[in-house]
Amino acid sequence: MKPPPLDIVTPSSLAEALSLLSAHGDEARPLAGGQSLVPLLNFRLSRPSLLVDLNRIADLAYIKDGGDHLAIGGMTRERAIEDSDLVRKEVPLLQEATTQIAHLPIRSRGTIGGSLANADPAAEYPAVVLALECELVAQSVRGERQIKAADFFEDVLTTALAPDELLTEVIVPKAPSGSGSAFVEIARRHGDFALAGVAAQITFSTGTPTDVRLAVCGAGTTATRLTVAEEIILQDGVGAEAIKAASDAAAQAVDPMSDLHASAEYRRRLVGVMTGKAIEKAARRAGVGV
């Protein structure tokens, strides 16, 4: 279980990293926290000839207050996000989701950019950026572009990023006043990839939902928004019946796969349960009784 022969370069600037990726194209892979890539290398399931190690680029790890949003550098460790008072205050959904990623040693290495670019369908961050309608900043030697979260995740481990692009920043809108959020998931063991996880952020005006964001992970080829369930809550509020209907709609909306850990049917069922729990928790946190 040793990686195949490969070269590693450790650029100290973003420009240098981008030009290496540009020069080597498909043959190069950027190395962020390494929590998914390194095991793949050791199993020889990923065989790049060059690793571009991003860990020495100082100005890619930051959490900045941008007024109506937070700007989070692609190389920001999950642990830094988890511990950030700014994130806890302004985007509690992101903070809560982060605490549920794997285990502390993994969060200490893993990065937000790495997790999003890896696009594991069971990972937490894709569901969060979909729910929060984040903008993802991609840079290459060709320039910079912003990709809407909704346009970013294409398939299992596949994103809209080109081989020469790096995900350098995530723009996360601050939670509106009157909103409540929750991230709930179920895994076979604490810290495993979720069998089903749901991100919820619901904004209320005098007890009535005015904006409903629900997204699910672990139950399909990519994380997805639960639009029908959102619509039900927006129309019918957060009474028990509406939550039940939204949960059922969420379970209907997903297309999970069966594997060793759960059948598609069980996952579908869990999506419904997690959706209900997430809505209830988010509403309660917004001060709306359910």
Next chain:
Amino acid sequence: MADTMPSYIGRSVVRREDNRLLKGAGTFVGDMKLEGMLHVAIVRSQMAHARINGVDLTAARDADGVVLALAGEELKDVLPPISGMQVAAPKGWRDGMDPHIEIPDQTLVPHDKLRYVGEPYALVVADDRYLAEDAAELIDGDFDPLPPVANAEAALDAEALVHDHLPGNIAATLHARKGDGEAALADAPHRLKRRFFHHRYAAMPMECRGVVAEYDSRTDSITVWSSTQVVHWVRREVANALGMPEDRVRVVAPDVGGGFGGKGHVYPEDILVAYLAKRLDRPVKWLEDRHEHLLNAAHSRDNLFDIEVGYDDNGRISVVKNYFLVDSGAYSPVGAAIAGNSIAHFMGPYDIPHYEADCRVMMTNRTPNAPYRGAGRPEVAFAMERSIDLIANALGLDPAEVRFRNMIQPEQMPYAVGLPYRDGVMIEYDSGDYPEALRKALDGIGGLEAFRVRQKAALAEGRYLGLGLGCYVEGTGIGPFEGATVKIDSSGKVMVATGACPQGQGHETAFAQVAADIWNVDIDDVVVTLADTSHVTMGYGTIASRSAVTASGAIQESSDKVKEKVFAIAANVLEASESDLELRDGSVGVKGVPEMSMTLKEVARAALPGWIHQRPEGIEAGLEGTAYYEPPTVTWAYAANAAIVEIDPQTGVPKIENYVEVHDAGTLINPGIADGQVKGGLVQGIGGGLFEELSYDEHGQLMTGSFMDYLLPTASDVPPINVIHSETPSPRNAFGFKGLGEGGAIAPPVVIANAVCDALKPFGAELNNTPVRTEAILNILDTGPAAAK
């Protein structure tokens, strides 16, 4: 022995091993670096069953850094296979089991046929492991796939044969009879007939396996460092394979990071690495990575039971018929030992007059099956303890009550079971109070009555609480023997070496405690050497919950030999009668005369050969004795378990609220160590009950090849565990010891299953397979209460 010092046995002495282990200063096989050392990568089958047409090594041989690449063809006339009977089957056992045993020998590297995913077919030796793995990728095997024999039941009727000489894929059959099962079943007022399946999982030590070997051409000798539980077995097989005298083969197990049975026999790599070191005359290292470990280190459990039980209106069981299949995979390194354990332990702590067992050990295209903590006992405890709960339900009795009604009472001790044990001796439970253990376990969860009240109240609120019980007995401290050498040299220290091979159990501390008490010396004056064949001529190793009993027995017997000399010499020097002497505080002295004594150091000097010795006539020089303790038969540990589980009705997840095991392993050497042992076993049992599973698909592919898919319980998954130790001394040895290495791991799967079924009793639920799956629980909840059906 004068009681001038407090006894060390019974005290939680701090483990001497921990000083190095906790500082990261231990030495494991993986830490070893020898000058000029080469590294091996092993190429393993990706097919469950295939004919080998040829293996092309050309490209690998030309690759960077490669010293040697070879396949099975080159070894077929060079290295003999390993015996399929690494554990002997004595006559007394054969007489009682009517066995038909044709366990196949295991070829180290097959040249003709591959029988499981993970089986080696070629290997590369290179300057480092990276280069070895690079070259291994270049090896091109030409195989014809054969139909896989997927599991034990399918194997019976499969056209394909795992071994051509074993029709029906049957490697062994065993039969045991007590009383008249047929007649008893015909007479029984009630009968229960069920199928139970205990799934495949494995020991999964933190340290995978590994071997380093170094050949010395000057003395034509070889040293092998292996992460093993049985250094003397490895020495035997290496010497046999390489045609060397055992005296020229030294096998050492350095620090070992867990074994749990999975390292309890000789593997092909133990011999292959030694062979390569000798052939190349350079040190060679092979370290098993986790993927290899999951594929290639022995798996365990995987038994299918068809059970019939006869019982009366009071729940008294008169007869059990037990027909079962063991899925042994492609080989069975310890022969029929696991199946033998299963047959012997089925009736557990219960007084059952009639019993029949028929077992078939099946060959399939899976990884070989060998003992893992419990070794045949968790499987039968599952079948028996589930049966008792089912009987209780059928009669409307509490499962605890049915257990009490069937249990062997303390006044029946010693209790003759009517079956032979694996050591050939008829089983006689030696001591204990089984009902008392169960009573204590029920007290431990707050009392049976109180729980039933709570359970009813919870149910009224739509909450599902269940109580799971599980009782077992365990034959421990099995022979055939253990060796020990005890010496006292001019330093006056007591040096103890035994064939025991610890993997984290704290043997260095525990045996120092035993020896310090035997010699009445300070524990710091005892030096313990373990797991090194150069220190003990013949030894057996640490498997089967045996070392506390057997190594202590050997230390005692070898000490007795040395003591005879110590007393004779001291009597000579002190001009006293031997019968007036006693051991006290590291000295030998005249009883009642404090000033008349000499230290062990002085005795050792007086014992030296040469001109100035002070030995009496007829006493040979030196204070050294070796003994091989052959226990009369096993000692019987036992336990009662109780756990409370609550089911999440939305997700089906069972949460263990509290888990209690009352465990009796006789006199405890070190209660702290014993507590850790039992708890560790319970955690492994909980893992097996809920998470751990080696899953195969229909093609015989292992689906759980990494820790992403093979789920070990983590700290977050372990409930509060309360272990209560009873200490009923065994009458079978001087110390009263029984073994406890395996105990904890036996009961949790059935305790969890029983608890979940108890919680879901309103649904008429049965869970008769392990592991307990949340999905199955949810399906039961979906069916609605039984009354509504």
